Amino acid sequence: MKIKEIIVVEGKDDTVAIKRAVDADTIETNGSAVSESVLQQIALAAERRGVIVLTDPDYPGERIRRIISERVPQCIHAFISKKEAISKKKDDLGVENATPEAIREALCHAKQEEHEQVEIIDWQDLHAAGLIAGAKSKQRRERLGDILHIGYSNGKQLHKRLQKFRISADEFKEAIERVYEEEQNL
Incomplete structure (x- = not known):
């Protein structure tokens, strides 16, 4: 390659x-x-x-x-x-x-990265998805970063990366569903 x-x-x-x-x-x-x-x-x-x-x-x-x-x-x-x-x-x-x-x-x-940031996924979406301030939030952010290929980050940086890399609401939804599905299968 x-x-x-x-x-x-x-x-x-x-x-x-x-x-x-x-x-x-x-x-x-x-x-x-x-x-x-x-x-x-x-x-x-x-x-x-x-x-x-x-x-x-x-x-x-x-x-x-x-x-x-x-x-x-x-x-x-x-x-x-x-x-x-x-x-x-x-x-x-x-x-x-x-x-x-x-x-x-x-x-x-x-x-x-997109330097003109447009908020597609907001802070509330991250809270609702269990990615901020929860028992498993760190592990969920890490797995979400792997699935979306944007790397691991804390909550604030995750929010910024989702905007910078223009992750769509659909991509985010699919990835978070996968995170929860994998979590249940453990």
């Missing part, structure tokens, strides 16, 4: 994992202190070929994603779930631990 866009990852091990999964070029941020020169490379890559951001599903990965998005808003975002990114041996979380299939799946579902 050949990827036209350049994939932005955190480090060398992530690049190795990407190359195992797809034929693609990468830019490494070398950690969460994204330098000015790396941001310039990403901006140039976005202009010429397009960019897909694929960072670890943790706080530093989200911080890197946010820094890049603010500077290069036309980026496409791919997400790997925590479950797919956890190392069996080291209890380490990262893209480098994901299987080639999980990486390909994340890239196939990559989405572009």
